[in-house]
Amino acid sequence: MQDTQDLKRIVIEPVTRVEGHGKVTILLDEQNRVKQARLHIVEFRGFERFIQGRPYWEAPVLVQRLCGICPVSHHLAAAKAMDMIVGVDTLTPTAEKMRRLMHYGQIFQSHALHFFHLASPDLLFGFDADVAIRNVIGVAAKHKDLAVQGVMMRKFGQEIIKATAGKKIHGTGAIPGGINKNLTIEERDSFLKDIDQMREWSRGAVKIAKDYTVENLEAIAPFGSFDSNHLSLIREDGAMDLYHGNLRAIDAQGNKIFDQVECTQYLDYIAEEVRDWSYMKFPFIKSIGPENGWYRVGPLARVNACDFIDTPEAEAARKEFMAVTDGKPNNLTMAYHWARMIEVLHSIEKMHELLEDADLQGTDLVVKGERRPEGIGLLEAPRGTLFHHYRVDENDQVTMANLIVSTTSNNEPMNRAVTKVAMDHISGKPEISEGLLNHIEVAIRAYDPCLSCATHALGKMPLVVRLVDAEGNEVAKKST
Numbered sequence: 001m002q003d004t005q006d007l008k009r010i011v012i013e014p015v016t017r018v019e020g021h022g023k024v025t026i027l028l029d030e031q032n033r034v035k036q037a038r039l040h041i042v043e044f045r046g047f048e049r050f051i052q053g054r055p056y057w058e059a060p061v062l063v064q065r066l067c068g069i070c071p072v073s074h075h076l077a078a079a080k081a082m083d084m085i086v087g088v089d090t091l092t093p094t095a096e097k098m099r100r101l102m103h104y105g106q107i108f109q110s111h112a113l114h115f116f117h118l119a120s121p122d123l124l125f126g127f128d129a130d131v132a133i134r135n136v137i138g139v140a141a142k143h144k145d146l147a148v149q150g151v152m153m154r155k156f157g158q159e160i161i162k163a164t165a166g167k168k169i170h171g172t173g174a175i176p177g178g179i180n181k182n183l184t185i186e187e188r189d190s191f192l193k194d195i196d197q198m199r200e201w202s203r204g205a206v207k208i209a210k211d212y213t214v215e216n217l218e219a220i221a222p223f224g225s226f227d228s229n230h231l232s233l234i235r236e237d238g239a240m241d242l243y244h245g246n247l248r249a250i251d252a253q254g255n256k257i258f259d260q261v262e263c264t265q266y267l268d269y270i271a272e273e274v275r276d277w278s279y280m281k282f283p284f285i286k287s288i289g290p291e292n293g294w295y296r297v298g299p300l301a302r303v304n305a306c307d308f309i310d311t312p313e314a315e316a317a318r319k320e321f322m323a324v325t326d327g328k329p330n331n332l333t334m335a336y337h338w339a340r341m342i343e344v345l346h347s348i349e350k351m352h353e354l355l356e357d358a359d360l361q362g363t364d365l366v367v368k369g370e371r372r373p374e375g376i377g378l379l380e381a382p383r384g385t386l387f388h389h390y391r392v393d394e395n396d397q398v399t400m401a402n403l404i405v406s407t408t409s410n411n412e413p414m415n416r417a418v419t420k421v422a423m424d425h426i427s428g429k430p431e432i433s434e435g436l437l438n439h440i441e442v443a444i445r446a447y448d449p450c451l452s453c454a455t456h457a458l459g460k461m462p463l464v465v466r467l468v469d470a471e472g473n474e475v476a477k478k479s480t
Contacts, residue, residue: 011024018444022041024444069113069450075171077379080244081390084372088368092367097357100354101183101351101354103242105164109155110448111340116149116151116154120150129435178367221332223332229251231409232302240303240309253329257288297383301385313349333447385406387404417447
């Protein structure tokens, strides 16, 4: 272990414009050379324990309390696992398509929120800009159209969620074996009247992200970037599928590490390790091992790993994206933004397609089957591949829950990005300004981390319980 006693410490706390609480610590020697840089997750949530003992049908509603930004992802992943518990392998067309519409609404609103309100201040004003304007208020003041566009795109996605899940946040639409409502004609028509505007704004968002990446390629190519493996769900024909598919992992050159792995086999391919300085776990590919088997997930990984996107405009955008690296995986950290906007365009194309499908007005909503003791649900959340795994006893109570959350998979890549940016932009500088420190946060924000979702540690929390009397005297003490 490195001796840090004589090193100077810089702490960025909290990391701003992300969901959840985290901090960065940077250790410097006497010449201000970086010796260590780490992203720490400082909150603990423990939902894998909270869910134990609860009836299995509560899981899709309970676990989405992990997060107010991406609750739909947890709602649907848990619902997919509960489908397996109740013995359902195939939903009705109405239930399948309603869930997909809900999910694309979630992707659309989450990506719009991140790009226009959290990431855009850095892209529009520069990493070193005055902190007084490098925020959403500054964007609204100087780029009003973009700020309004971001709000309206998020609103559209949130209304889609409300119509499919019952509420914009923490809905109840997906239930074991199906869904509890369909989409009315009135709801459908209210969305269709705005769909062309949303598509136009999505095209514009792709252009903004593309132009930024291409025009600044020389500067951003090395910025927090490194070769990595990539993991995502893939449809059986190799297409991107954000709601359902099998696992594919590729290396930095695009070679397949594994392909078409069914969700029930994920533990044969993915493992996790714990480090004592973070409440986030560190997943890795078993066949490679923890040292080199880490991988990236999310928009960058999904665009890199898929063979094609099944909507025409997003597929054209994907081809332009891949052309930058001559068809090889794009390993640039800042390219996450461009990939994210390609997914925004894909999502609005899919929503348009679904809204014009008469199955959404169907009345056959739920399927029942033969009860099973175990269920696993995987999908692509906005931030990457999400795993929900449950076991249920004969009393219908959850006895085991394992969640591998998207940001958890990006834990090692984010730490590597933090280290690389610190070494390239801070190490050896006589003075370290706020703007230089913001470079660290820019690299983290590229991943759009949800730190609240990702705080799940193995084992038990260190806990000391003290019982005191009315005078404050200690009566008993228990450590765990």
